[in-house]
Amino acid sequence: MNSAAPRILVIDDEAQIRRFLDIGLRAEGYEVLLAVNAAEGLALAATQSPDLVILDIGLPDMEGHDVLSELRQWSQVPVLMLSVRDAESEKVRALDHGANDYVTKPFGIQELMARLRALLRNRPGEPELPPRYDDGHLAVDMARREVHLDGVPLSLTRKEYAVLALLLRHSGRVVTQQQVLREVWGATHVQDTHYLRIVLGKLRQKLGDDPVSPRWLKTEPGVGYRFLGGS
Structure with missing residues (x-):
């Protein structure tokens, strides 16, 4: 360099x-x-x-x-x-x-x-990542709020989509459970981690993402979650 x-x-x-x-x-x-x-x-x-x-x-x-x-x-x-x-x-x-x-x-x-x-x-002053993610298998268009897996549209609930989009915006970085709960459910729900576990479980099922060997959604035990794509 x-x-x-x-x-x-x-x-x-x-x-x-x-x-x-x-x-x-x-x-x-x-x-x-x-x-x-x-x-x-x-x-x-x-x-x-x-x-x-x-x-x-x-x-x-x-x-x-x-x-x-x-x-x-x-x-x-x-x-x-x-x-x-x-x-x-x-x-x-x-x-x-x-x-x-x-x-x-x-x-x-x-x-x-x-x-x-x-x-x-993603440091301050850098241009933001484009509002679309596509690795050839998972495609997320955040402008249209559409998700496709291997070309097939995925039907996500509002909360499932919100969690996926939040983690995707911070791709490669860990997002704490409290951060996700605060942004998706609101400040009064920062202790309701069971909500998050349920939504993550359903989201992983729809993506076919194995929590033991994740392709996209990695759990950082006791801390939060990280979107792996593009990191």
Whole structure:
């Protein structure tokens, strides 16, 4: 890549993680900035205008959630949080407070790169994705609110379509259960996760999407859901 390569800021106090990410990101052509703590990371974010921030939740001088809250006061730069394995409450908290995605440690560099590409495609100021998705099997026309599977029209309920369209608009990114419930059912239903499970189950049946080995709708246990197509 040239000087227009996206600039990635990594804020992590673990030397081996910083080195792993530095090597992996540079190999993919990204420009990399490294920070060992929150203070250094926020300073670089303010002065170097990164295109994306990789932020560890556990930092020595400030919790990653607090770094995210401070950053969100003046920047909408995409933020990918790094969290320890199975820390579901931390993931949900991060996503609800402005993180765009998360990756659990340990993680593979290819998974991370796929997440980065999805976030960079949809970063603020970028043109929105076209209102139509078509991978040759599943076709969704959001302008006409039509869904086809292998050329055959699918009859979806209003809620099924709303959930599919919401996940599709955030393709490649995790959407928390509370986010889906808030946008589709309303703010008074953010705890009614059983509604969401029922609708997702019926939607998967109509799509023929296996929840164990999903093609489109992936469950992030205890956190939310991710549309896999195009990520």
